[in-house]
Amino acid sequence: xxxVTRGFKARRRxxxxxxxxxxxxxxxxxxxxxxxxxxDRALSYAYRDRRTNKRNFRRLWITRITAAANLNKTSYSKxxxxxxxxxxxxxxxxxxxxxxxxxxxxxxxxxxxxx
Numbered sequence: 261x262x263x264v265t266r267g268f269k270a271r272r273r274x275x276x277x278x279x280x281x282x283x284x285x286x287x288x289x290x291x292x293x294x295x296x297x298x299x300d301r302a303l304s305y306a307y308r309d310r311r312t313n314k315r316n317f318r319r320l321w322i323t324r325i326t327a328a329a330n331l332n333k334t335s336y337s338k339x340x341x342x343x344x345x346x347x348x349x350x351x352x353x354x355x356x357x358x359x360x361x362x363x364x365x366x367x368x369x370x371x372x373x374x375x
Contacts, residue, residue, distance in 0.1 A: 318352060346374055
């Protein structure tokens with residue numbers, strides 16, 4: 261009696277996993293069982309790191325703003341507080357970009373914050 265190969269649905273599921281594992285080294289891209297483990301791990305890392313990425317970028321922006329604020333004789337915390345008091349709604353990404361691309365405009369923003 262021949263073994264049951266489960267047909268179309270199972271093949272489609274296996275191929276979906278193997279397609280996601282394309283480019284992995286060794287058996288991880290060719291063997292279904294190891295490919296499922298590798299793909300599951302990769303997906304969990306991707307989920308985790310999408311959040312980590314947001315944290316890392318915010319840290320980078322704050323570091324850049326701090327450096328630019330120090331050049332303007334103020335601190336990061338005083339600058340952010342001054343911006344809130346003045347009602348200036350610029351997020352950290354925009355402030356960071358402004359500090360790099362146009363330092364003169366960043367200085368004007370610091371002055372507008374009352375510092």
